[in-house]
Amino acid sequence: MTMDAEGTAAAAVELAKSLVGGEVIALVGDLGSGKTTFTTALGKALGVVERMTSPTFVLMHTHPLEGGTLRMFVHADAWRTDAAGLRGVGLDEFIGAPGIVVVIEWADRVPELLPPNTIKVTLHNLGGDRRDIRIERA
Numbered sequence: 001m002t003m004d005a006e007g008t009a010a011a012a013v014e015l016a017k018s019l020v021g022g023e024v025i026a027l028v029g030d031l032g033s034g035k036t037t038f039t040t041a042l043g044k045a046l047g048v049v050e051r052m053t054s055p056t057f058v059l060m061h062t063h064p065l066e067g068g069t070l071r072m073f074v075h076a077d078a079w080r081t082d083a084a085g086l087r088g089v090g091l092d093e094f095i096g097a098p099g100i101v102v103v104i105e106w107a108d109r110v111p112e113l114l115p116p117n118t119i120k121v122t123l124h125n126l127g128g129d130r131r132d133i134r135i136e137r138a
Contacts, residue, residue, distance in 0.1 A: 003130055024118045025102065026118050026121065039054075043063060059089045060090070076103070078104060
């Protein structure tokens with residue numbers, strides 16, 4: 001359990017330490033559960049230097065990474081679309097690709113896009129800034 005936004009970010013930073021590229025991270029949780037906070041912290045921990053925003057209306061953002069074995073961080077959002085919409089913006093090209101980490105917010109809406117080795121992160125708002133965060137690896 002985390003007590004504040006910094007705790008949610010710390011959980012993301014801890015996950016980032018284990019990523020090598022090719023991973024898909026499925027974020028699941030209600031509105032306000034901390035999905036974007038988690039994703040932003042994860043991206044920053046992996047080396048995203050530009051400002052990150054939720055891709056709710058554009059469906060997907062790509063962020064180049066410099067140095068190391070990781071070369072790109074992809075942030076997709078299924079809130080306003082379905083699997084066909086995410087495929088339409090090219091998400092399939094990044095799923096499982098070496099050197100690329102893909103995060104999909106509202107991933108429970110597009111289970112057909114998730115490979116068997118998807119890392120599932122479930123966030124529950126416990127009131128205020130407190131969150132229950134569960135990270136499950138396949």
